[in-house]
Amino acid sequence: MNSMLLLLVMGVGAGVLGAILGIGGGMIITPVLTIMMGLDIKYAIGASIISVIATSSGSTIAYLKDDMLNLRVAMFLEIATTVGAIMGALLVGMFSSNFLYILFGFFLLYSSYNMIRKLMDKKGEAVFTGHDPIVDKFKLSSTYYDKAEQKQIDYSMKNVPGGFIMMWAAGLASGLLGIGSGAFKVIAMDTIMKMPLKPSSATSNLMMGVTAAASATVYFFNGSIRPDIAAPLAIGVLVGATIGARLMQVMKPRIIRMIFIPIILYMGVQMALKGFGVNI
Amino acid sequence: MHEETRKVELIIGKILRIGVVTSAIVILIGMGLYFMSGSGYPAGEFPRRFSAIAAGLSQGKSYSVIMLGVFLLILTPVLRVVVSIYAFYKEKDTLYVVITTIVLVILMFAMFMGYRS
Numbered sequence: 001m002n003s004m005l006l007l008l009v010m011g012v013g014a015g016v017l018g019a020i021l022g023i024g025g026g027m028i029i030t031p032v033l034t035i036m037m038g039l040d041i042k043y044a045i046g047a048s049i050i051s052v053i054a055t056s057s058g059s060t061i062a063y064l065k066d067d068m069l070n071l072r073v074a075m076f077l078e079i080a081t082t083v084g085a086i087m088g089a090l091l092v093g094m095f096s097s098n099f100l101y102i103l104f105g106f107f108l109l110y111s112s113y114n115m116i117r118k119l120m121d122k123k124g125e126a127v128f129t130g131h132d133p134i135v136d137k138f139k140l141s142s143t144y145y146d147k148a149e150q151k152q153i154d155y156s157m158k159n160v161p162g163g164f165i166m167m168w169a170a171g172l173a174s175g176l177l178g179i180g181s182g183a184f185k186v187i188a189m190d191t192i193m194k195m196p197l198k199p200s201s202a203t204s205n206l207m208m209g210v211t212a213a214a215s216a217t218v219y220f221f222n223g224s225i226r227p228d229i230a231a232p233l234a235i236g237v238l239v240g241a242t243i244g245a246r247l248m249q250v251m252k253p254r255i256i257r258m259i260f261i262p263i264i265l266y267m268g269v270q271m272a273l274k275g276f277g278v279n280i
Numbered sequence: 281m282h283e284e285t286r287k288v289e290l291i292i293g294k295i296l297r298i299g300v301v302t303s304a305i306v307i308l309i310g311m312g313l314y315f316m317s318g319s320g321y322p323a324g325e326f327p328r329r330f331s332a333i334a335a336g337l338s339q340g341k342s343y344s345v346i347m348l349g350v351f352l353l354i355l356t357p358v359l360r361v362v363v364s365i366y367a368f369y370k371e372k373d374t375l376y377v378v379i380t381t382i383v384l385v386i387l388m389f390a391m392f393m394g395y396r397s
Contacts, residue, residue, distance in 0.1 A: 004311075050353070056357060060296060061296050061300060065290070067286075072376060075364060075383055079379065082386040082387060083386060086390050086393070089393070138375070139375075206360070209360070210360065210361060213354055213358055213391065214390030214391050214394055216354045216394075217394030218394035220394075221329065221394065223326075227342075227343045228343075231349070231350070232311070234304070
């Protein structure tokens, strides 16, 4: 009963944070379950994949209703992610996972450096509205209403091939290493494709559930998803994600970025160290 | 934005909400049963194949009800892709009907691989 209550509360927290940032919350849930509750890593991964799906589904309802996400960008890039994830799952064991952890870890560190620079930049959250042939061909530019700034924001993007490759790599990482790829998705849209942060996060939220659904079936049928853990966690995360998706819309993009940076910094350090054989 | 597009998006939102709320209700019913009558299984055991879940459901075992709810939750992103195809079709956006159908096919393939593994 107590542990169920704890899972429920943790789920709400992970759901709020995940919905705001467009990340799955596995990085919070896995260590709490394994270190604090002494749970086998197998069940912790099963639990975090359920949390990813619940965050995604809970927040997407609100983001769709408020027209915050970009469905075309999501489906276009989802091809890259799902293909990457399947390739990753098929190639497990053929690459050194240490090398991959170091590679993705340093990429996250580099991304946090980029994001800090953007935070310091006087132009700040300036929106890219220029033209790009691929963006026009695939009708990717869109608009959203920013409740914090109380104005309609039209946006475009660029570097679509770069974003596509990044999404493929994010899928590959999730297939090979069993890690979530929400952070990489946000970076692909925000940093590489120059999409505004809010639709990037909302779109990442929509995508990560679709990417996770495939691996969730694996975990479901191989017995990694325990009902006594998944049930309270799923309910908590659904509630949290619903709250988070509303909170995010009234937050200033700059504030969201300030929360995002320490989290990818932490993830980057954690992954790089894991690659060198140090677990924190 | 077109009026039609917005209308379709709101319909998608409604369908998705029904999917998510249904899975949440099933999980909550399972949790309620668990507190009333326990898991229905020996300690440390729970059903994970459809046949075992169906058998447990017919006997009203709480863990089977929860696992059904969790599986419904796993299906919600698939539902999202399916209704997106419908949305693009309503907008007469053939390019995105094709793109989204490709996503659905890849996803179904991956889930089938997951079931077989």
